[in-house]
Amino acid sequence: MPLEERSGCPINLSMETFGDRWSLVVLRDIMFGNRRHFRELLTQSEEGIASNILAARLKRLLDLRLVSKRADPGHKQKAIYSLTEKSIQLVPVFAMLGAWGRKHLPVSRELSVRAQLLEEGGPALWEAFMDELRGIHLGATRAADARSVLAELQAAYERELAAAGCRK
Amino acid sequence: MPLEERSGCPINLSMETFGDRWSLVVLRDIMFGNRRHFRELLTQSEEGIASNILAARLKRLLDLRLVSKRADPGHKQKAIYSLTEKSIQLVPVFAMLGAWGRKHLPVSRELSVRAQLLEEGGPALWEAFMDELRGIHLGATRAADARSVLAELQAAYERELAAAGCRK
Numbered sequence: 001m002p003l004e005e006r007s008g009c010p011i012n013l014s015m016e017t018f019g020d021r022w023s024l025v026v027l028r029d030i031m032f033g034n035r036r037h038f039r040e041l042l043t044q045s046e047e048g049i050a051s052n053i054l055a056a057r058l059k060r061l062l063d064l065r066l067v068s069k070r071a072d073p074g075h076k077q078k079a080i081y082s083l084t085e086k087s088i089q090l091v092p093v094f095a096m097l098g099a100w101g102r103k104h105l106p107v108s109r110e111l112s113v114r115a116q117l118l119e120e121g122g123p124a125l126w127e128a129f130m131d132e133l134r135g136i137h138l139g140a141t142r143a144a145d146a147r148s149v150l151a152e153l154q155a156a157y158e159r160e161l162a163a164a165g166c167r168k
Numbered sequence: 169m170p171l172e173e174r175s176g177c178p179i180n181l182s183m184e185t186f187g188d189r190w191s192l193v194v195l196r197d198i199m200f201g202n203r204r205h206f207r208e209l210l211t212q213s214e215e216g217i218a219s220n221i222l223a224a225r226l227k228r229l230l231d232l233r234l235v236s237k238r239a240d241p242g243h244k245q246k247a248i249y250s251l252t253e254k255s256i257q258l259v260p261v262f263a264m265l266g267a268w269g270r271k272h273l274p275v276s277r278e279l280s281v282r283a284q285l286l287e288e289g290g291p292a293l294w295e296a297f298m299d300e301l302r303g304i305h306l307g308a309t310r311a312a313d314a315r316s317v318l319a320e321l322q323a324a325y326e327r328e329l330a331a332a333g334c335r336k
Contacts, residue, residue: 003273003274005274006214006215006216007214007215007276007279008274008275008276008278008279008280009196009214009215009275009276009279009280010265010266010267010268010269010270010273010275010279010280010283011192011193011196011262011265011266011269011283012193012196012214012215012279013269013273013274013275014265014266014268014269014273015189015190015192015193016189017269017273019187019188019189019190019192020187020188020189021183021184021187021188022183022187024179024183024187025179025180025183028177028179028180046174046175046177046180047174047175047177047180048174086272089268089271089272090268092264092267092268093261093264093265093268094179095264096260096261096263096264097178097179097182097261098178098179098182099178099260100178100182100257100258100260100261101178101179101181101182101185102178103257104254104257105171105178105181105182105185106171106173106176106181107176107177107178107181108175108176108177110176111175111176111177111178111180112176112177112178115178115179
């Protein structure tokens with residue numbers, strides 16, 4: 001389904017693009033969780049997305065070129081999903097949305113520590129993260145010692161999980 | 169309808185809050201167009217929102233305390249809708265979403281010039297705009313000579329409308 005284009009306003013067109021309950025959540029899992037196969041996106045979903053909804057969202061994201069799909073070189077039967085330059089550039093949107101959600105919605109500590117790092121890191125961290133995502137998803141070449149924001153976010157998340165375990 | 173809270177992730181909860189086609193578009197019209205009455209929101213809608221959808225969205229935004237509603241002091245039969253501190257703080261989200269939309273979606277020049285100003289103005293302009301919105305919607309006191317970002321955005325929009333007329 002292409003955009004309706006009811007108006008040429010960027011907010012309207014953005015909402016026509018991913019103004020639904022699941023599209024950004026699926027992109028979040030590909031981006032921050034590096035979940036690249038259908039099964040991972042389905043079974044590791046924190047929110048318990050249903051299989052038919054996931055399939056429909058992925059198809060729409062493909063149509064809108066927010067994800068791309070190819071055969072997994074290591075696994076001929078499996079498709080691997082990747083972000084595109086268009087969706088990689090959603091990093092600042094995720095950062096601002098996460099910052100707002102942390103402040104105004106009943107977030108859990110474990111699931112919001114990555115949003116906190118993204119907010120506090122500001123534009124410099126977003127650029128480093130987008131650069132890393134281009135390496136992972138678009139095959140862009142990076143220096144061997146380039147910063148891994150993904151590893152930093154994951155480490156912070158795991159520290160929080162461990163701390164939450166201790167608090168129980 | 170309250171949030172389902174399928175997970176405590178800020179992106180998930182944000183999408184549970186306004187992950188639909190219309191909620192942010194209605195908030196946009198209240199925020200940037202200062203449309204405060206149901207009829208204005210309905211008849212001036214660029215996207216031609218339907219009356220029943222507008223009523224349902226406003227009700228949901230009220231439930232989630234993203235808007236408030238009171239009798240219009242000048243018009244006893246009419247209700248006036250206002251932003252809340254929670255929705256005023258969406259300004260940076262609108263800015264980043266508008267920046268992304270301008271770059272990746274088929275926006276029109278007239279309807280994207282305000283997004284451009286918001287993007288280029290950065291955090292200092294967002295703060296000034298939120299301060300102004302607190303004056304308009306929450307009754308906060310402001311200096312008589314305080315900056316009006318709303319007037320700046322509106323003037324830029326009208327210049328573009330006029331220029332578009334000349335190009336025809």
